[in-house]
Structures are given as C-alpha cells and as structure tokens.
Amino acid sequence: MAKTFTPKLSPRLEGIVSLVPKCGTVADIGCDHGYTCISLLQRDRASKAIACDIKEGPLEFARKNTGKAGLNEKTDIRLAPGLEGLKKGEADVIVIAGMGARTIADILTDSMEIAKEADYLILQPQSEIPEMRTFLRDNGFNILQNKLMIEEDKYYFAMLVSAKNEGDTESDYIAPRLRRMRNNPELMKFSKTLDDTFGLDLIFEDKNMAYYLTHVLNEWRAAVKNLSGAKKPDYEKMTALQKKIELADLALELNTLLCGIDERIRSFLDNEYMKRAEEE
Ligand SMILES: C[S@@+](CC[C@H](N)C(=O)[O-])C[C@H]1O[C@@H](n2cnc3c(N)ncnc32)[C@H](O)[C@@H]1O
Incomplete structure (x- = not known):
C-alpha cells in the first residue's frame, strides 16, 4: 500500500x-x-x-x-x-x-x-x-x-x-502570572508598551528571547552608530532607536532574571555585555 x-x-x-x-x-x-x-x-x-x-x-x-x-x-x-x-x-x-x-x-x-x-x-x-x-x-x-x-x-x-x-x-x-499582570491596570500602564513590543509572556517564559533581544540590540546599536557618523545625523530616527534600545535592554534584563537562564546562554550574554562595555 x-x-x-x-x-x-x-x-x-x-x-x-x-x-x-x-x-x-x-x-x-x-x-x-x-x-x-x-x-x-x-x-x-x-x-x-x-x-x-x-x-x-x-x-x-x-x-x-x-x-x-x-x-x-x-x-x-x-x-x-x-x-x-x-x-x-x-x-x-x-x-x-x-x-x-x-x-x-x-x-x-x-x-x-x-x-x-x-x-x-x-x-x-x-x-x-x-x-x-x-x-x-x-x-x-x-x-x-x-x-x-x-x-x-x-x-x-x-x-x-x-x-x-x-x-x-x-x-x-x-499563564496565570501573566493573567494577573494583564488584569492589573496600574501595572499595565507601564508594561503595555513592553507587552506590545515583545510580548510579556515571551519575556517571562521563553529563554530564546535572550537570543532575539541580543540580536535586535546589536542591530539597533549598529544603526545608531551609523546614523551618528552621518554628515547630517537624523536625530529623530536616532531618538526613536534609542527608545527601542532602552526597552529591549529592559526586556533582556527581565528575561535573564526570570527565565533562570542556563550557563551557555549566560556566558554568551556576558560576552555581549563585555563587548558593549568595551565599546562604551
Ligand atoms: C508566503 S505564503 C504563506 C503560506 C503559508 N500560510 C505559510 O505560512 O507557510 C502567502 C500565501 O498567502 C496568499 N495570500 C496573500 N494575500 C492573501 C489574501 N489577502 N487572502 C488570501 N490569501 C492571500 C498568497 O497567495 C500565498 O499563497
């Protein structure tokens, strides 16, 4: 058959x-x-x-x-x-x-x-x-x-x-934790943007978000660097990117904290932080 x-x-x-x-x-x-x-x-x-x-x-x-x-x-x-x-x-x-x-x-x-x-x-x-x-x-x-x-x-x-x-x-x-958070209007006042941009459940529960957030942070930081090196920097675009970077940084901190991240990812992220610290 x-x-x-x-x-x-x-x-x-x-x-x-x-x-x-x-x-x-x-x-x-x-x-x-x-x-x-x-x-x-x-x-x-x-x-x-x-x-x-x-x-x-x-x-x-x-x-x-x-x-x-x-x-x-x-x-x-x-x-x-x-x-x-x-x-x-x-x-x-x-x-x-x-x-x-x-x-x-x-x-x-x-x-x-x-x-x-x-x-x-x-x-x-x-x-x-x-x-x-x-x-x-x-x-x-x-x-x-x-x-x-x-x-x-x-x-x-x-x-x-x-x-x-x-x-x-x-x-x-x-997830019950997320449900409680979304049902709390005070909390959602500040976390709605975070939820819309990255998804609170992913930040809370998905270890792979660390890879994604590190990836976009690298991309956006490189874009800011390029823009700031331009003859006529586009400050509006730079400010918008800076805001996205701040939010992604916060999401990454939360994800790292909440996901009990394993050693391999932690050392990968540590390297990223080291690279960033050296650049700054
Ligand atoms: C890239 S394929 C994605 C196929 C499949 N959904 C997937 O995720 O692998 C996009 C398909 O959506 C169809 N499509 C695009 N616009 C559409 C619309 N307004 N209504 C129905 N089908 C649409 C295209 O013809 C194409 O077959």
Whole structure:
C-alpha cells in the first residue's frame, strides 16, 4: 500500500500548528502548500479544514498535497481573498500566517465580524510584530499567547488571539502570572508598551528571547552608530532607536532574571555585555 504523505514542517510552521487548540473546523487563509491544514487533520487537532488562498496556483499545490495525504473529503479548498470565503461562525479557528502585518490587519478589518466570531485566531505576521499587537489590542482582540520560533537564524513570532475569550480560563492557554499582570491596570500602564513590543509572556517564559533581544540590540546599536557618523545625523530616527534600545535592554534584563537562564546562554550574554562595555 502506498505510504500516506505527511508533510515535514519547518520550525516556523511547527510553532504555528502547535498553537492551534483542538477544534471542529479550522480555516487556513493564504494556505499555499496546504501543510497547515494537512498536519492539523493528521494530528487530530481539527476534524475539518477549509484551505483558502487568493490565487489559483497555491490552491492547486494545496489540492495536490491534500490528495496525496488522502484528506480530500475533510478539506474544502476555496479561492477567495482574506476571510471572504468563510461564512460567519463557519470556522472555529482561523490561521493567517506568512504575510505582512498590514495584509493581516487589512484581512481582519475587511471581515471583522467573521474574525470575531471565531473562537481563536493564530496569526503569524512576517514583519511589524509590535504594530500587529497594537492593532489587535485596539480592535478588541486579546492576545492569549505569543510564540517565538527560530528557523535558519531567523526569528518568527506567532500569536494565539481571540475576541471571544479573555484569557481568564484554563483553556485560554494564558499563564496565570501573566493573567494577573494583564488584569492589573496600574501595572499595565507601564508594561503595555513592553507587552506590545515583545510580548510579556515571551519575556517571562521563553529563554530564546535572550537570543532575539541580543540580536535586535546589536542591530539597533549598529544603526545608531551609523546614523551618528552621518554628515547630517537624523536625530529623530536616532531618538526613536534609542527608545527601542532602552526597552529591549529592559526586556533582556527581565528575561535573564526570570527565565533562570542556563550557563551557555549566560556566558554568551556576558560576552555581549563585555563587548558593549568595551565599546562604551
Ligand atoms: C508566503 S505564503 C504563506 C503560506 C503559508 N500560510 C505559510 O505560512 O507557510 C502567502 C500565501 O498567502 C496568499 N495570500 C496573500 N494575500 C492573501 C489574501 N489577502 N487572502 C488570501 N490569501 C492571500 C498568497 O497567495 C500565498 O499563497
């Protein structure tokens, strides 16, 4: 008997799939290869899948892969932009991954009612992560969990989001410590920017954030150095970068403190601090 096709997921896709709560129907918007739907069905995380894409080419690819996996009967393949191929309430979970934050924000804005009717959304913007979080908060979505994935030295962020669930039950996947913090308005006054920019749960609980924060700190410090060496320095840009550096520094201190970081990372970070101290 021919072996059934099981897609091998990259760390980025694995992270996205791992955020999907067990559900009835999952919709993957911008499905391309169709791997997300196939994996969710094969892992019994969903009993039915709707794979949507704005282009016929990717849908053809998804159709072929779904067929190889023997999942044609459980998968609806639909040509539609954004959430327009879905009826209100049809999908319990909606995945939108591998697109820019602006495209994702436009897709949600264009079909806000459908997006809010879903129990959960899993979003993985390729860029402008803080702007995505701010957009979600401003539009009535709760960010229940952030996830950092590292693939070939690139950092990807995914988030479990809901307009219906507020992160106040066990099944909302939110760490109790974070829930307490987010429910404290006084505390959130100063930590909202930190939460939007980096995700408090990642700062609190993910050791890999130290790598990411060190990476962006190096990038931003180099950018400030370049700007300050320019004939006509762009002071506005420099000030904005300095603010980001201060915030990332604080996030790194907190992450180092709270995550009980292991020796290997600690020595890596110590080297970074030494380098910085030498430069200063
Ligand atoms: C880079 S691929 C990402 C594929 C997959 N979601 C992943 O994360 O690996 C982006 C896919 O989104 C589709 N796409 C772009 N804009 C879209 C929109 N507004 N509605 C639906 N699909 C869209 C593209 O055609 C493409 O197949």
